[in-house]
Every structure is written in structure tokens, then in C-alpha cells.
Amino acid sequence: MKLVFVHDGPIFEDKDGQYYEYSYHGLYERYKYLADEITFIMRVYPVEKDTKGTKLPAEIKVINVPNFKSPSSYFLKKRIAEKNIEKQIRETDYAVLRESSCAKIALKYCKKYNKPYIYECVGCIWDGLWNHSLLGKLMAPSSFIIEKKIIKNAPYVYYVTDQFLQRRYPTKGKSIGCSNVVIDKVDESVLKKRLDKISGYHVDNKIKIGTAAALDVRYKGQEYVIKAIKKLVEQGYDLEYYLAGGNRKQSTFLKDLAVSLGVEKRVIFCGSLDAAEMPHFYDSLDIYIQPSKQEGLPRSVIEAMSRGCPVLGTKIAGIPELIEQKCLFKKGSVSAVTNSIVYILHSDLEKISIYNFQKAKKYTKEILADRRRHFYDQFLEEYRY
Known part of the structure; x- marks a missing residue:
């Protein structure tokens, strides 16, 4: 089975083709419970001097999506991003969408091709935009409404909080409150x-x-x-x-x-x-x-x-x-x-x-993995071919 994880990223690539990340610890171990082949779809930047991060497991395939948020190249790069994302969604069995511009594109194609998906709610889009800039404050209300609608109608939602995000972005679908944090057994x-x-x-x-x-x-x-x-x-x-x-x-x-x-x-x-x-x-x-x-x-x-x-x-x-x-x-x-x-x-x-x-x-890998597997089992029971 194939699974794609869609987010804006970024991750980083060195001259030898090795990828590094700062925000995706343990995702391969998590998603391989759902599928054999894992693909990350997001922006990829060159590794910066004196900066590398944590190596991405070699088993993960990476599809680079161009940054289409710049006004000067929005239309050209947005078309390229749409094409890349559509191809991957069409060919996958499952998708995990983490709130982002790329995830919204992927959501459109999940619906078009009737692909099962889990939507990950890891932060508040209102807070993120409102505290970013003047332009962010202007974008916050409409983005907030769109995000609430997406999560409300998502069949499966993964919240990283126990209460906060659930109250702000309620869903009609099945959900879990489970941190993204990966902590080994506490010593x-x-x-x-x-x-x-x-x-x-x-x-x-x-x-x-x-x-x-x-x-x-x-x-x-x-x-x-x-x-x-x-x-x-x-x-x-x-x-x-x-x-x-x-x-x-x-x-x-x-x-x-x-x-x-x-x-x-x-x-x-x-x-x-x-x-x-x-x-x-x-x-x-x-x-x-x-x-x-x-x-x-x-x-x-x-x-x-x-x-x-x-x-x-x-x-x-x-x-x-x-x-x-x-x-x-x-x-x-x-x-x-x-x-x-x-x-x-x-x-x-x-x-x-x-x-x-x-x-x-409460946030050790073993405890959270058990809760997460129960949620994933519900998803697989409904959608496994």
C-alpha cells in the first residue's frame, strides 16, 4: 500500500541527495503502520551552511513541490505544484494531509479521486496568521473559516492537543487527540x-x-x-x-x-x-x-x-x-x-x-503509539482494500 504525507515543509537536501528535517521526527515509524511505501510531498531547500538537522529515513521518497507563495511566480509555480500533487494523489492509496497550502491542493484531488485521507490539525491558522504580519491579519478571518469547514467535514482528524484545537476546530468525523511529540521511555x-x-x-x-x-x-x-x-x-x-x-x-x-x-x-x-x-x-x-x-x-x-x-x-x-x-x-x-x-x-x-x-x-512513544494505532485501525478497517 502507498501513502503520501503532504505539507508545505520544508525539508533540506545536501549535495549527496540526503534529506534532513527539523519537524518530522518519527513520522516514518508512524506511517509505515498504514502503508509500505511512504512519500513526502513538500518544499525542498538546499542544506544551509552549518545547518543540517536530523536525517530523513532513506525509505521515504520525497517529491519536491515548488514554493508558489511568491506573488511574482505564483501562477507558474502553482500550476507545477498542482500537477505534481495531483499525480501523487492519483497514484496513492491513502493520504495524510497536514494543514498547509499544499495540503489544501491535495485535499481537492483526494476528493476528485475518492482517496481516503487523514487530516492533521497541528496548530491554529488564525493565531499563526494574526501574529505574523499585517497581511496575515487581513488573511486570518477567511483562512480561519476555510480551515474550520475543512476540519468539520474531514472523515478522520488527528489533533495534537487534548482540548484546545478540538474546541476551535470541531469535526463531524472520527478524531484523536494525540501529541506529535516523540519521547523515548523516560529515564x-x-x-x-x-x-x-x-x-x-x-x-x-x-x-x-x-x-x-x-x-x-x-x-x-x-x-x-x-x-x-x-x-x-x-x-x-x-x-x-x-x-x-x-x-x-x-x-x-x-x-x-x-x-x-x-x-x-x-x-x-x-x-x-x-x-x-x-x-x-x-x-x-x-x-x-x-x-x-x-x-x-x-x-x-x-x-x-x-x-x-x-x-x-x-x-x-x-x-x-x-x-x-x-x-x-x-x-x-x-x-x-x-x-x-x-x-x-x-x-x-x-x-x-x-x-x-x-x-x-504521558507523552512517551509507547503510550502515544498505542493510542495512535487504535485510531489508525479504525481508519484501516473502513478503507483497507
Whole structure:
């Protein structure tokens, strides 16, 4: 059986034809339960200098779809994208569509050729557009209405939250709330090491705070933490802020901001880290912070929790489903970030760490795989030839 996974991407290709990804960990293992042949349909970009990511399994076939979002080449590239996507949908048995421009094209052809599909709802299109730009604010209402209609009428919907996306985008079809996060079995020794680290903590020590998120979109909110760092340093705290993700080009805005505020030596850009490097990143931090204006159920928050890391996050999307109320703060507010950091620095970090570690156990690969298989079994029972 054949399955296509359709999303805008991107993934990256090096000169030897090897593909790399940052956002699709574990999808091959997941989708091979549904089909023998897996094809990814999305944009493919050349690997950038000093940036690679995690290798895509060689078993996955990749179909490159041109970026048709540029006004200057929209009509030409849109036709090419339509042709490529139609061919793959026509030849496949099943499709998994993750909300995107490419997925909307694929949906049209799934209906034309009567192909069974699962629609993945991984974030709120309203939040994504509204927090992106002025043009995004203009597009948000109509895009929101279209997305609600698509999900309402989809036969199978995969939500990455337990409540948030389900309330905002209800469906008449069958659905599951199951995180996209892939965490191996949680090791109790990780918690012990974290508690040992906390036992040596003092508020007057150097404090390492970190965020793992894209740097090329401002809705991830790192700028508010950088501005808060300046205020906190002025209050006498010795802080460093570590940012994982993106590359030198993408970090220009945030680097310039740090320089303008005089905290450039306290803001450290770690670049893109692959999956194997992320545990060390979280373990090196005293506090993890997710200052996003828009999310689904953020992978990095769950990963940080699985390392016993105390976590702060905004009161948006699926984040309140993960961390305690006292660790949440208002999005887009420097003062809220500042107050939240001060609060947690003077809190019982051991208690917060234990809570986060135990909560993360709900998102281990084994537990989520069982729930996911039950959902996929329903799909296969209905559509298997």
C-alpha cells in the first residue's frame, strides 16, 4: 500500500541527495503502520551552511513541490505544484494531509479521486496568521473559516492537543487527540540528575534560560525574553539566554535587538541542533521558556519537561495542557515574562521539576503509539482494500 504525507515543509537536501528535517521526527515509524511505501510531498531547500538537522529515513521518497507563495511566480509555480500533487494523489492509496497550502491542493484531488485521507490539525491558522504580519491579519478571518469547514467535514482528524484545537476546530468525523511529540521511555536517572542540579542552585548564581524554536518567525516570541533579560540584569540577576534553532541569517533581528539593549554577551545563539543534541541542550538549562504567540502542542516544552526542566510558557494553545497554571504568563508582554522569571527563580524548583517529569510520561512513544494505532485501525478497517 502507498501513502503520501503532504505539507508545505520544508525539508533540506545536501549535495549527496540526503534529506534532513527539523519537524518530522518519527513520522516514518508512524506511517509505515498504514502503508509500505511512504512519500513526502513538500518544499525542498538546499542544506544551509552549518545547518543540517536530523536525517530523513532513506525509505521515504520525497517529491519536491515548488514554493508558489511568491506573488511574482505564483501562477507558474502553482500550476507545477498542482500537477505534481495531483499525480501523487492519483497514484496513492491513502493520504495524510497536514494543514498547509499544499495540503489544501491535495485535499481537492483526494476528493476528485475518492482517496481516503487523514487530516492533521497541528496548530491554529488564525493565531499563526494574526501574529505574523499585517497581511496575515487581513488573511486570518477567511483562512480561519476555510480551515474550520475543512476540519468539520474531514472523515478522520488527528489533533495534537487534548482540548484546545478540538474546541476551535470541531469535526463531524472520527478524531484523536494525540501529541506529535516523540519521547523515548523516560529515564528516572534523568530526574535524579536534575534534582541534584537544583540542589546546588541559588538565585544569586548564573542562571541559564533557554528556548528551542524557529528564529525566522516573530510569533515564537524570543524578543520578549531578550527585552526581559535587560530588565532582570538591571535588577541584579545574572542571566544568560540560550536560543536553539535557525541559522545566522535568521537570527539577525534578534542579534541586533540584543546589541541595541546591551545584552549581546548574555544572549547565545546555539544554531540548529539535531534530535540527538537536544537532551544536552535542555540539561544545560536552569529554566526553559516558551514565549510563543502561536503554537499547537509544542514539542520543545514536552521534551524539556521530560528532562525534568522547570518550564515557563504563554497562556496559549496547548501549553496550558502541559504546565502548571503558576508557570504561565501573558503572551507578547515583556513585563509578564520578567515577572514570571522572577517568580520561578524564587519558587520550589524541585517540586516543579518533579511535576513536569511525571507529566511528560504521558507523552512517551509507547503510550502515544498505542493510542495512535487504535485510531489508525479504525481508519484501516473502513478503507483497507
